Amino acid sequence: MPENARIPEWSRDIDDSASAAKILHGVDGGHDGLPASREPLSSPPTPVRRRQLSSEEYVKGVLEHDRTILARTITLIESNAASHITCAQDVLKQLLPHTGKSIRVGITGVPGVGKSTFIEALGCYLCQKGHRVAVLTVDPSSSLSRGSILGDKTRMERLARAEQCFIRPSPSGGTLGGVAGKSRETILVCEAAGFDVILLETVGVGQSEVTARSMVDFMLLLLITGAGDELQGLKKGVIELADALVIHKADGENVARAEALRSEYSQALHYLTPFTEGWTPEVYTCSSLSEKGIPEIWDVIQRFIIVTTESGRFDARRRAQNREWLHVMLEEALRQRFYHHSEVARRLPAIEQMVLDGVLPVTTAVRELFSIFYATEGRANLSAK
Numbered sequence: 001m002p003e004n005a006r007i008p009e010w011s012r013d014i015d016d017s018a019s020a021a022k023i024l025h026g027v028d029g030g031h032d033g034l035p036a037s038r039e040p041l042s043s044p045p046t047p048v049r050r051r052q053l054s055s056e057e058y059v060k061g062v063l064e065h066d067r068t069i070l071a072r073t074i075t076l077i078e079s080n081a082a083s084h085i086t087c088a089q090d091v092l093k094q095l096l097p098h099t100g101k102s103i104r105v106g107i108t109g110v111p112g113v114g115k116s117t118f119i120e121a122l123g124c125y126l127c128q129k130g131h132r133v134a135v136l137t138v139d140p141s142s143s144l145s146r147g148s149i150l151g152d153k154t155r156m157e158r159l160a161r162a163e164q165c166f167i168r169p170s171p172s173g174g175t176l177g178g179v180a181g182k183s184r185e186t187i188l189v190c191e192a193a194g195f196d197v198i199l200l201e202t203v204g205v206g207q208s209e210v211t212a213r214s215m216v217d218f219m220l221l222l223l224i225t226g227a228g229d230e231l232q233g234l235k236k237g238v239i240e241l242a243d244a245l246v247i248h249k250a251d252g253e254n255v256a257r258a259e260a261l262r263s264e265y266s267q268a269l270h271y272l273t274p275f276t277e278g279w280t281p282e283v284y285t286c287s288s289l290s291e292k293g294i295p296e297i298w299d300v301i302q303r304f305i306i307v308t309t310e311s312g313r314f315d316a317r318r319r320a321q322n323r324e325w326l327h328v329m330l331e332e333a334l335r336q337r338f339y340h341h342s343e344v345a346r347r348l349p350a351i352e353q354m355v356l357d358g359v360l361p362v363t364t365a366v367r368e369l370f371s372i373f374y375a376t377e378g379r380a381n382l383s384a385k
């Protein structure tokens with residue numbers, strides 16, 4: 001048995017105190033509809049120390065489709081330790097010319113709508129067709145829903161075993177550029193490793209689908225019957241983010257209800273503004289259990305890619321997404337720098353109190369804080385020269 005063979009490929013191999021990916025203890029049972037286990041789950045494995053690779057070794061491994069090195073590269077990218085950031089940026093820079101050649105698909109919907117099961121069905125179908133599929137999750141809430149790794153590994157059991165598939169649980173925790181910053185870079189690394197379809201699962205209950213939308217080419221919204229719009233968190237804006245709607249779990253006794261809901265949403269779509277210019281979203285039904293409707297959804301995605309590539313929308317969107325990413329990262333960096341500035345942090349509570357007591361106007365408080373920031377920033381810059 002090769003060394004570390006029993007260690008999952010997503011486990012951390014470097015000092016992870018600064019890592020964005022936190023591996024949580026499993027839950028004892030009852031999670032996610034799974035039966036309670038009699039045996040308590042064992043403690044997480046002791047982190048293994050492996051030799052840190054050079055940036056050339058990371059790049060070579062990824063380009064040669066080495067799954068272990070791919071996983072280690074993502075771990076490196078998720079780390080916020082200064083020494084790792086330098087190496088990660090070097091690796092990314094070298095990988096950049098090999099990225100961008102995949103179809104990036106976002107899958108969203110409320111918890112329990114069947115996103116993971118759908119990804120398993122679509123992913124297996126794509127692997128059979130010869131595609132290489134990477135599955136990532138953008139789920140800022142995953143630190144709260146303990147055990148999501150366990151849940152997804154169980155939902156995607158068949159896909160997880162497929163040679164042409166790579167599943168990566170999401171990082172959690174506030175980091176520079178947030179979870180999204182890391183997910184975007186993870187997409188790039190997976191593309192460089194030859195994955196031509198990226199499936200991004202995100203829970204559709206808030207900001208996360210907006211974030212996911214800014215990373216993908218095509219967005220799929222899963223819906224189920226009997227949940228009611230309110231339950232599905234379906235504000236007009238969420239539906240408007242989607243390039244296609246799917247009434248999921250259209251099997252057994254649910255087929256007729258799913259069909260009725262499909263025509264209801266088809267009507268509703270007439271009143272909404274499509275997210276992608278030149279593309280009219282439609283509503284489909286499918287079942288991941290029976291796999292009925294899965295190939296048709298892939299056909300829709302392919303048609304979308306052809307239509308938007310011909311119109312130039314595809315490239316324009318990717319460019320706009322990169323611009324947005326740059327500015328999101330810049331804003332985050334500025335914010336971090338400001339709030340972590342020692343003098344600002346020291347003086348902020350008193351100034352805040354004066355605002356609360358009504359003795360200092362907010363605009364004056366902002367100006368004062370900025371002059372504190374600039375005064376010492378300037379000195380720091382001068383002394384660095």
Ligand SMILES: Nc1nc2c(ncn2[C@@H]2O[C@H](COP(=O)(O)OP(=O)(O)OP(=O)(O)O)[C@@H](O)[C@H]2O)c(=O)[nH]1
Nearest residue numbers: 110111112113114115116117155203249287288289
């Ligand atoms: N009948 C039927 N049940 C399904 C189908 N797909 C998923 N389910 C069931 O729906 C439940 C939730 O499935 P998941 O795939 O975990 O849902 P999810 O949207 O990923 O959930 P979260 O990750 O918690 O947000 C499971 O019990 C599945 O077995 C389907 O096509 N038909």
Ligand SMILES: [Mg+2]
Nearest residue numbers: 115116152201
């Ligand atoms: Mg899921």
